Amino acid sequence: NATAKYNTIQGGDCNDSNNSIHPGASDIPNNGVDEDCNGSDATGYSYYKDVDNDGYGDSFNVSNGYVSQTYNGTVMLYNGSNYTETGGDCNDTSNVTHPGATDIPNNGIDENCNGYDNITCYADLDNDNYTNNTNTVYSDGTCPTNYSNSNTTPDCNDNDSTINPGANETAYGINGKDNDCDSVVDNCPTSNLSINNAIYCNASSQMEQKKNFNTTCSGSYECLSNNCTSEKCAGYLCYVDADSDGFGNAANYNVSNTSLCPAGYVNNSNDCNDNNASINPNTVWYADNDNDGYGNATTNVTNCTKPSGGNWVLSNKDCNDNNLHVNPGVTEK
Secondary structure, eight states: OTTOOOOOSOOOOSOTTOTTOSTTOOOOTTSSOOTTOSSSOOOOEEEEEOTTOSSOOOOSSGGGEEEESSOOOSEEEETTEEEESOOOOSOTTOTTOSTTOOOOTTSSOOTTOSSSOEEEEEEOTTOSSOOEEEEEEEEESSOOTTEESOOOSOOSOTTOTTOSTTOOGGGGOSOSSOTTSSSOTTBOSSSSEEOSSSEEEOTTSBEEEOBOTTOBOSSGGGBTTSOEETTEEOOEEEEEOTTOSSOOOTTSEEEESSSOOOTTEESOOOOSOTTOTTOSTTOEEEEOTTOSSOOEEEEEEEOSSOOSSSOEESOOOOSOTTOTTOSTTSOOO
């Protein structure tokens, strides 16, 4: 009877629809099937093709793998190719590229197969974006904190962020430091010039404190008073401020032995009209395109004197600067 079923006194078959699966069958390792019905798939021993014979196989490509049920040693010959039980080779055509190899920095090649090329990191301990190129470490892909992969112009002091090749030495004043790393302390770019209210650049291009009243000088830039007369730091020039707007008249001044000017005087000569407090270097002029005496608030210039070209006024109240009949002075009908 072709449809007859056969009985057996031997049990234990874990898949009775497949005659290659039963107790005692050969269990193919690592295929996910329990051929011998012992409760698990055999793991076996995995080997990987080692084309470059460096002892590491390409385990990333499944077609390069081979599984054996028995241990065959660390290197074996199979189907004409070398195989090894050690995988992880990311370039099986180069015997200098494999796990554990020396990774040459900055060549764009990941010799040790850790996913990154080794890079040189230069110390920037003071975080001023200039590196100490003699203090380096090697890192995989990303530099650690306070290190940079940029090889900049060398920082001459990597422990002080105010000292680097990009610093402006005069901005830090006289501080006993070589702020701009040019090997000269407290120097300045232009000699015989005032730097600020307290410091000037002398004939040797060194910063120096400005001089007090009645001290020998060779130029006004050397004096705190900004006034060198007959080779002596003379008094402070104080300019009449007739309109009390904080800006003085250059043509009308007096001299004080201290930096404090008397009442009615100021220590600047920047006023262009000392009879009108609304006109000074901070005055805002507004364009008056329709010449009605009222300006456009969005078109303005800050200047002591009225700008040239066009019509400029001090009022910014015009709501339509293209119609002279529309302004705050018109009586609405």
